[in-house]
Amino acid sequence: MGFQLYGSCESGHSYKVQLMLNVAGVPHEYEEIDLRLAREDRPEPFRSLAKYGEVPLLVHDGRPYVQSNAILLHMAEHLNAYGGETQERLERVREWLFWEANRVGMSMAHLRFGQKFDDEGAYSGTVLPWFRRRFDADMIRLEEELADGRAFILDDQVSAADFSLCGYMYWPGQASVSYPPLVQAWLNRIAALPGWQHPYEMPGADPW
Numbered sequence: 425m426g427f428q429l430y431g432s433c434e435s436g437h438s439y440k441v442q443l444m445l446n447v448a449g450v451p452h453e454y455e456e457i458d459l460r461l462a463r464e465d466r467p468e469p470f471r472s473l474a475k476y477g478e479v480p481l482l483v484h485d486g487r488p489y490v491q492s493n494a495i496l497l498h499m500a501e502h503l504n505a506y507g508g509e510t511q512e513r514l515e516r517v518r519e520w521l522f523w524e525a526n527r528v529g530m531s532m533a534h535l536r537f538g539q540k541f542d543d544e545g546a547y548s549g550t551v552l553p554w555f556r557r558r559f560d561a562d563m564i565r566l567e568e569e570l571a572d573g574r575a576f577i578l579d580d581q582v583s584a585a586d587f588s589l590c591g592y593m594y595w596p597g598q599a600s601v602s603y604p605p606l607v608q609a610w611l612n613r614i615a616a617l618p619g620w621q622h623p624y625e626m627p628g629a630d631p632w
């Protein structure tokens with residue numbers, strides 16, 4: 425049965441899971457879901473298995489897993505790697521995943537969405553500046569975290585925390601942002617890992 429991933433190359437949430445599978449060398453099938461289709465028009469079995477209607481969906485030995493960070497935790501535990509090696513590392517990864525969901529996974533995702541996909545003008549006015557202030561604070565936090573010279577977010581070993589945090593960060597132009605030096609160097613280190621590819625170059629990617 426193995427692994428089947430359903431995602432979208434326009435989704436940083438999908439990307440973090442696909443990136444972890446690729447870097448870990450986990451063989452899997454990938455199906456691109458066109459999120460421009462109404463939920464009821466998306467293909468089966470995605471429609472039935474994606475509990476919240478969103479990508480990513482990972483099917484592992486026939487069982488569906490949703491929510492990108494929950495999937496990363498599942499994979500870290502399954503692989504006994506990328507933070508899953510010990511309870512202590514797993515707990516530190518988990519903290520970062522919760523931070524990511526409310527911080528950089530929100531600020532970056534919305535800065536990008538508001539400038540690339542917002543045809544209705546919903547992000548005009550004070551909304552984009554609000555996300556930019558959050559993004560600026562997020563970069564200060566990450567820059568502080570990396571100040572001791574460690575290679576990755578926990579230590580010198582890449583973990584699920586890195587895959588999660590970088591999910592939206594390889595589209596700086598689309599979000600009109602730039603990164604402070606230690607954050608940029610950390611992103612470069614992730615991009616140098618065997619198996620890394622830009623979201624638009626991932627197998628099965630079909631950019632809009």
Ligand SMILES: N[C@@H](CCC(=O)N[C@@H](CS)C(=O)NCC(=O)O)C(=O)O
Nearest residue numbers: 435436437459478479480491492493
């Ligand atoms: N909290 C979810 C967020 C997933 C999410 O927002 N997915 C978006 C794409 S980035 C989606 O599938 N949107 C399509 C829709 O809502 O119909 C996760 O971490 O997986």
